[in-house]
Amino acid sequence: MVILFSATISEKHRQSLVQKYPTLDFIFTSGIKEAEQHLEEATVFVTYGDDLDESTIEKAINLKWIMVLSAGVDQLPFKQIEKRGILVTNSRGIHKTQMAEYTISMMLQVYRQEKTLYENEKLSKWDKSVRMKEITAHTLLVLGTGDIGQEVARLAKVFQMNTVGLSRSGRPVEYFDEVYTIETIKQNLPKADFIVSVLPSTAETKYFLSDEHFNLMKEEAVFINIGRGDLVKTETILQAVRDQQIAHAVLDVFEVEPLPEDSPLWTEPNITVTPHISGQSPNYMIRALTIFQENLDKYLNGENNYTNTVEPSRGY
Structure with missing residues (x-):
């Protein structure tokens, strides 16, 4: 299973994920331009939520789950996501x-x-x-x-x-x-x-x-x-x-x-x-990746009780 990151995370966090899940294939990139060449392989896509559109979803033919490392999901192409039955979770609550x-x-x-x-x-x-x-x-x-x-x-x-x-x-x-x-x-x-x-x-x-x-x-x-x-x-x-x-x-x-x-x-x-900084914190990424790992464990175990599931029909 390929987990593709368009969200940039530190080397420390990358190594932690690789060590915790040695059987999974992680592809870490520094943005959607770099991530696009790996879209066809991705089962899971980890993003900040502002870089996915209909054409991107079309290319991601094996995509099953989108994990958004923020609370905002209003820029996601929900009609296509709903049509494909793609799971969406976000990081609400960490702010x-x-x-x-x-x-x-x-x-x-x-x-x-x-x-x-x-x-x-x-x-x-x-x-x-x-x-x-x-x-x-x-x-x-x-x-x-x-x-x-x-x-x-x-x-x-x-x-x-x-x-x-x-x-x-x-x-x-x-x-x-x-x-x-x-x-x-x-x-x-x-x-x-x-x-x-x-x-x-x-x-x-x-x-x-x-x-x-x-x-x-x-x-x-x-x-x-x-x-x-x-x-x-x-x-x-x-x-x-x-x-x-x-x-x-x-x-x-x-x-x-x-x-x-x-x-x-x-x-x-x-x-x-103020420049959209009320949600900033040195603990932001730790909290967001904790939710991701909780949901990844559930995904691998075939569970359905994900944390922070987003309902495409409602947009949140």
């Missing part, structure tokens, strides 16, 4: 620690006026009139109650926050005081001091948030998007901040990435821009 920490840090950054304090420090400006606020006991609304959303809620509980979650099912989830279906978003937005989106990119979530939703938010609200950039149009966010419909937006994901240098998001004072 929860770092993305939850990022979220709490950004909430504090806004309320504790860290941007202003940093600028004052650079100017040697002693200004005690800077208004500080507390996030403690405020209301947090999380769009998406999966692993990441649940971890955000867990950390928020340290600050005695009221945690409200929205999901497709609306079923109760630990660390959320209340959970409702996503259809109730208009009723819940006016209550929230912080709105955090961890939603994936699907047909249902693409441009889900509109001007109407931002109109419903508190003027003091902080909007944080760590899910996908196509949840809301850039112009909608800009207008909401400029019209003071909300107080601040923290954006780690964007409609176009990398964010163009001339984007007005960079210079808007009440918008914080």
Whole structure:
């Protein structure tokens, strides 16, 4: 069985896999261009999820399983994958620690006026009139109650926050005081001091948030998007901040990435821009390969209870 990597991993991780599975044929490459010449041989394809298209799947005539070493799978050609009956698994859940920490840090950054304090420090400006606020006991609304959303809620509980979650099912989830279906978003937005989106990119979530939703938010609200950039149009966010419909937006994901240098998001004072790094961690690859190896063991043993199976018909 040939396991083909288009995802680049370190020599240390390569050697570990070869030693653990000596009877399997691993082909490690540094990207899809190098991997393409081995597609016909591959039974398993390990990728970051952004390099497969219909033509690539066509060439992979023996492909049975795609392992995505990230959570995002929105760029996969799901129609063809479903038609071929190819198994897809991903690495969702490995981002929860770092993305939850990022979220709490950004909430504090806004309320504790860290941007202003940093600028004052650079100017040697002693200004005690800077208004500080507390996030403690405020209301947090999380769009998406999966692993990441649940971890955000867990950390928020340290600050005695009221945690409200929205999901497709609306079923109760630990660390959320209340959970409702996503259809109730208009009723819940006016209550929230912080709105955090961890939603994936699907047909249902693409441009889900509109001007109407931002109109419903508190003027003091902080909007944080760590899910996908196509949840809301850039112009909608800009207008909401400029019209003071909300107080601040923290954006780690964007409609176009990398964010163009001339984007007005960079210079808007009440918008914080970070380059899609909320999921970064020195433990990222260790966690992703652990899930891969768990699933590889199950695959070799003929088991079907894979971790993080992706449903092609739903796109996640």
